[in-house]
Amino acid sequence: MKAFIKKEVYHIFRDYRSMLILFGMPVVQVLIFGFAITNEIKDARLAVLDHSHDEMSQRLISKIASSGYFLIDRRLESANQIEQVFREGKVKQVLVIPSSFGHDFTSQHQTSVQIIGDASDPNTANLLKNYTAAILQSFQMEELGKLAFPIEVKVEPLMFYNPELSSVYLFVPGTIAVILMLVSAMMTSISIAREKEMGTMEVLLVSPLKPFQIIVGKVVPYVVLSFVNALMILALGAWVFEVPILGNLAFLLAEVLLFIIMSLSLGIFISTVSPTQQVAMLLSMFVLMLPTILLSGFVFPIENMPVVLQWFSHLMPSKWFIIIVRDVMLRGSGIAYLWKETLIIVCMTVFFVFLSIRNFNIRLA
Amino acid sequence: MIEVRNLVKRFAEVTALNNVSLQVDDGELFGLIGPDGAGKTTLFRVISSLLLFDEGHVEVAGKNPVSDYAAIRQMIGYMPGKFSLYQDLSILENLRFFTAIFKTTLEENYDLIKDIYVQIEPFKHRPAGKLSGGMKQKLALCCALVHKPRLLLLDEPTTGVDAVSRIEFWEILKRLKQQGITIMVSTPYMDEASLCERIALIQQGQIMGVDSPEGIIKTFSKPLFAVKADDFYSLITDLRDWNEALSAFSFGEYVHLTMRSESSTAMQVESYLFSRNHSSVSVKAISANVEDSFMYLMLKKEESQ
Numbered sequence: 001m002k003a004f005i006k007k008e009v010y011h012i013f014r015d016y017r018s019m020l021i022l023f024g025m026p027v028v029q030v031l032i033f034g035f036a037i038t039n040e041i042k043d044a045r046l047a048v049l050d051h052s053h054d055e056m057s058q059r060l061i062s063k064i065a066s067s068g069y070f071l072i073d074r075r076l077e078s079a080n081q082i083e084q085v086f087r088e089g090k091v092k093q094v095l096v097i098p099s100s101f102g103h104d105f106t107s108q109h110q111t112s113v114q115i116i117g118d119a120s121d122p123n124t125a126n127l128l129k130n131y132t133a134a135i136l137q138s139f140q141m142e143e144l145g146k147l148a149f150p151i152e153v154k155v156e157p158l159m160f161y162n163p164e165l166s167s168v169y170l171f172v173p174g175t176i177a178v179i180l181m182l183v184s185a186m187m188t189s190i191s192i193a194r195e196k197e198m199g200t201m202e203v204l205l206v207s208p209l210k211p212f213q214i215i216v217g218k219v220v221p222y223v224v225l226s227f228v229n230a231l232m233i234l235a236l237g238a239w240v241f242e243v244p245i246l247g248n249l250a251f252l253l254a255e256v257l258l259f260i261i262m263s264l265s266l267g268i269f270i271s272t273v274s275p276t277q278q279v280a281m282l283l284s285m286f287v288l289m290l291p292t293i294l295l296s297g298f299v300f301p302i303e304n305m306p307v308v309l310q311w312f313s314h315l316m317p318s319k320w321f322i323i324i325v326r327d328v329m330l331r332g333s334g335i336a337y338l339w340k341e342t343l344i345i346v347c348m349t350v351f352f353v354f355l356s357i358r359n360f361n362i363r364l365a
Numbered sequence: 366m367i368e369v370r371n372l373v374k375r376f377a378e379v380t381a382l383n384n385v386s387l388q389v390d391d392g393e394l395f396g397l398i399g400p401d402g403a404g405k406t407t408l409f410r411v412i413s414s415l416l417l418f419d420e421g422h423v424e425v426a427g428k429n430p431v432s433d434y435a436a437i438r439q440m441i442g443y444m445p446g447k448f449s450l451y452q453d454l455s456i457l458e459n460l461r462f463f464t465a466i467f468k469t470t471l472e473e474n475y476d477l478i479k480d481i482y483v484q485i486e487p488f489k490h491r492p493a494g495k496l497s498g499g500m501k502q503k504l505a506l507c508c509a510l511v512h513k514p515r516l517l518l519l520d521e522p523t524t525g526v527d528a529v530s531r532i533e534f535w536e537i538l539k540r541l542k543q544q545g546i547t548i549m550v551s552t553p554y555m556d557e558a559s560l561c562e563r564i565a566l567i568q569q570g571q572i573m574g575v576d577s578p579e580g581i582i583k584t585f586s587k588p589l590f591a592v593k594a595d596d597f598y599s600l601i602t603d604l605r606d607w608n609e610a611l612s613a614f615s616f617g618e619y620v621h622l623t624m625r626s627e628s629s630t631a632m633q634v635e636s637y638l639f640s641r642n643h644s645s646v647s648v649k650a651i652s653a654n655v656e657d658s659f660m661y662l663m664l665k666k667e668e669s670q
Contacts, residue, residue, distance in 0.1 A: 003465030007454065014453045199449035203508075206413050206443045207466045208435065362434070364415045 004209075004217030011191065012221060018187060026179045026229045030236045033171035044128055045073035047091045049082065056102030056143070060113075063139050064095070069131045086118050093117050093128045105143065172237035173325035174298030176230055176256065177318040181292050184226045184263035185270065186284035192218055192271035193280035202364060211360045219264050226260045227253075246332030252325065255342065259321045262345050265352035266317070272359035292318040320344045366391045366516055366547040367412060372421035374407055374570075381407040382418070383570040389549055389563075394542045396561030397551035398659070404570040405551040406446055409520045412549070413443045426515065442514030444505050446521040446551075452494030456485055456504055459493055460511060467512035477544065478507045481537055499530030506537065517541065519550040523557065535560045555656035566659050573662040578655055585653040585661050587611060588629045591619040594643040603641045609633070612664055621657055 012018055046064065050057050065072045073091050076082065085091040096114035098104075104111035115132050117125035195201040204214055230253075237243040245252065266288070274280040293299055295309065296318040302310055313319050320341040327333040335342065367389035374382040381404045389395045397405050410416040412425055414434035423429070428436045450459045460482075464471050475482075481503050488496065493504060502522050509517060519538075523531045535557065542548055550561070558564045559578045566573040566581065574581055592613075594600045601620050604613035611623040622634065631648040638646045653661070 003462050007451065007458070007462045010454055010458065011451070198452070199445055199447040200451060202415065202445050203443070203449045203463075204466070205415060206438050206441065207463075208439045208468075209466050363417060364410060 001213055001217055004213065005220050008191070008218060008221045012225070021187070022183060022225055022229065023232075025182065026175070026232050027236065029179060030172070030175050030233050031240075033175050034237075034241050041069065041124060041127055041131070043071045044069060044092045044124070045090050046070040047074050047076050047082075047085050047094045048072060048097070049076040049079065049094060050097045051099040052097050052101035052103075054102035056105055057097045059143075060097070060101075060136075060139055061095075064132070064135055067131070067135050069128075069135075082116060091118070092121075092124060093132065095132065109144070169243050169330060170298075170326070172233065172241065172243045173322045173329065174293075174296070176233050176325060177259070177296060177298065177321050178289070178292055179229055179233060180226050180256070180260055181263050181288050181318060182284075183229055184222055184260050185267035185288050186281065188218060188222050188264055188267035189270035189274065189280040189284055190277050192268065193274050193277045196271075197276045205362065205364070211357070211362060215268055215356070215360070219268070222264060222267075223257075223260055226263070227257065230256045230260070243329065245329050247328035248334060251334060252328045255321070255324050255328065255338075258342065258345055258349070259317070262317050262349040262352070265349055265356060268356040269352045269359065272356055272361070291316055295319070296322055298322060317345055317348050366393070366426055367395075367549065368422070368424040369408075369412070370422040372408075372411065372418055372423060374404075374411060374416065374418045379570075381570050382411070385421070385567075385570070385572050387565050387572060387575050389547060392542065392545055392547055394538060394560075394562045395547075395549045396558055396564040397549065397567060398553075398555060398558045398564050398655070399551075399567035400553055402569075403567045405567060406520055407570075408567070409443070409445075409518050409549075409551065413441055413518055414438060440514055441516045441518055442509035442512065443518045444509040444520060444522060446524065448501050448505060450493045450501075450505055450508060453492055455490045455492055456496070457489040459504060459508055463508040464511045469512050471511065474511055474513045477513055477541075478510050480540060481507050481510075484533075499526045499533070502526055502530070502534060503537075506534075510541070515547065517546050517548045517550075519548065521551050521553065523552055523554065531557070555654070555659060558655040564655070566662060568659075568663055568666070571666070573659070573666060581655060581658050582653050585658045586627070587661070588624045588627065589651055589653050589657060590622045590624070590631060590634055591616070591649045591651045592622050592634060592638070593619050593645075593647045594638060595645045596643065599641075600638070600643060603638070603643070607637060609637070612660060614660055616656070621651075621660075623657070623661060 012022070048061055050061065061072065064070050070093075074085070076085065076094070079096070082094050082096075085094065094116040096116065098112065098114075101111055101113070113136065115129055117129055119125040192201075195204065234245070234252075238245060267284070270283050270287070271280055274283055291312070295302075295305075295313045296316045297313065298318070302313050302319070305313065324338050324341050324345075327338055367387075369388070370386050372382050372385040373380065385404075385408065397408065399405055407416065411418050411423060412430065414425075414430035414437045417431060423431075425437050426440060430437050451462070454462065460471055464474075485496075485500050485503050485507070488500065493501065496504065506519070506522065509519075523534055526534065531554075538548055538550065539560075552558070558581075561578065563575065563577050564581060565575040574584060576584075592600065592604065597615075597618075597620075601613055601615055604610050604620060604622055609625055609629065611625045613620050613622045615621075624634075631650055634648045635646055638648075
């Protein structure tokens with residue numbers, strides 16, 4: 001068994017491609033998800049069509065410009081230009097200020113502005129609309145405050161667990177799930193399939209090694225590597241993106257280990273049904289990776305999916321894992337709250353281990 | 366050591382082994398001779414307990430490969446036809462791995478592999494994938510031997526190996542046999558058959574004969590001639606058209622011609638070829654080798670079907 005593990009470690013460390021996947025991927029993925037695919041928008045380009053040109057409108061525009069969300073790209077002269085600036089593609093939103101803006105505001109305490117969004121990207125358009133509305137509201141409060149308006153109701157939202165609505169908080173648990181799936185399930189299934197393809201499985205089978213020895217020997221190095229990977233991602237999350245870990249770290253790591261074992265048993269199962277490395281790779285890709293990314297709630301909220309897809313998402317081990325990691329890291333939950341999710345993953349592990357043992361062939365064909 | 370009776374193994378559409386019977390005695394160097402696709406590998410896999418079979422009876426050292434596969438796997442050394450070691454591990458790492466999974470050490474059975482190992486030792490830190498064909502086979506043989514098996518199953522160990530290494534390889538096998546190891550080896554090369562004590566000729570999943578190489582040759586009862594002429598191609602077609610001839614096969618620069626009638630002479634062949642306008646004709650009566658016998662047995666089988 002020791003010799004087997006040693007052999008497996010040689011395989012991994014001598015193949016620069018698997019090394020790249022093992023250690024390059026986690027870092028790259030966290031950085032990509034953390035920096036690039038964020039839902040927050042900064043410095044969106046805004047065009048202003050100001051018909052009033054008064055002091056009030058100037059104050060509004062400078063408030064918007066100083067919010068950090070918008071850059072004033074240009075000032076338009078007429079409504080005809082609106083369509084044109086959208087077509088150029090850079091400007092995401094146009095703010096139209098009516099001619100009597102300042103006058104109406106001071107004399108009637110009521111005025112209006114128009115927000116025109118580029119809804120070819122609906123998410124962005126919607127977010128920008130909300131930002132603008134929020135800025136307008138605070139602008140209104142400030143201006144009215146000067147006039148000593150008698151009553152006011154102020155809404156002060158407070159976002160629990162992620163006060164800044166930072167989306168990187170979501171991506172760290174998701175990335176851990178994806179990476180562990182990739183490393184554990186895909187790499188083991190490929191490495192077992194490689195033994196079949198190269199004919200070395202034939203020699204292993206005629207040796208006195210028992211199937212569980214072959215499997216455990218295969219799996220142990222990957223358990224260690226996956227665990228190191230998970231630690232890397234957590235560290236990157238904590239130090240680069242300042243994602244907090246409110247819960248018990250030991251409990252979190254125990255859950256990570258459980259998920260690793262689950263992924264490995266899934267990987268072994270895949271290898272028992274794939275005769276070549278390519279089949280193993282494709283199966284891992286389509287059966288594991290895509291659903292993990294798309295259906296686990298990592299990228300798209302499960303609540304918004306059609307009911308059928310929601311059922312599917314229950315079958316995704318990563319869905320439950322992401323819930324666990326998220327809750328432990330951001331809410332500080334413990335086993336008392338998460339025993340159900342943990343139990344589901346345990347059951348899945350047992351199921352796949354059983355299937356793999358049943359499917360593992362002590363003979364060829 | 367090996368007892369196979371009426372073995373039948375079918376794959377989806379083909380019958381890979383059709384009523385195969387043979388017996389390998391203790392301490393014997395037994396050859397399984399036949400062309401590619403004859404069923405040699407399938408037979409090895411059945412004997413080594415890697416494949417289940419459909420009908421018949423197989424026993425290896427008194428053990429049943431279906432129910433008692435663990436005992437068989439403990440005692441055999443199996444070298445598959447395809448190079449099946451870890452290409453990214455060095456010679457030494459491969460050896461250490463295989464000794465470890467058989468729960469022994471390199472030092473313990475070093476005597477057995479010493480002769481072979483010293484030949485590849487200068488390259489012991491080179492990855493197995495970067496070795497030459499001959500060295501690969503020697504390493505594979507070492508790995509199959511490290512646990513001192515009682516039975517060595519070698520599936521086409523000399524295929525794709527240069528002529529010098531092939532001769533060396535057979536020398537090694539003879540020495541192993543002297544150490545009391547039973548060896549069953551398959552090869553598509555007929556010239557290697559005479560190096561075995563007994564051989565089985567296999568073709569399309571059927572055994573055509575099991576005997577010593579001399580015994581196999583004795584079954585060849587017809588006159589055999591080595592024929593040569595200037596125009597080789599029309600020589601062979603003319604001989605095949607001749608109704609006195611049983612068969613004509615090219616054999617290096619000669620055509621080996623088997624005659625139907627026991628009383629045929631070289632003169633007869635010469636005069637036939639002169640009538641077909643061949644020049645520089647040479648006809649020599651020769652005694653058959655294993656390949657001639659193989660062709661002959663194959664022909665007889667086809668005729669009887």
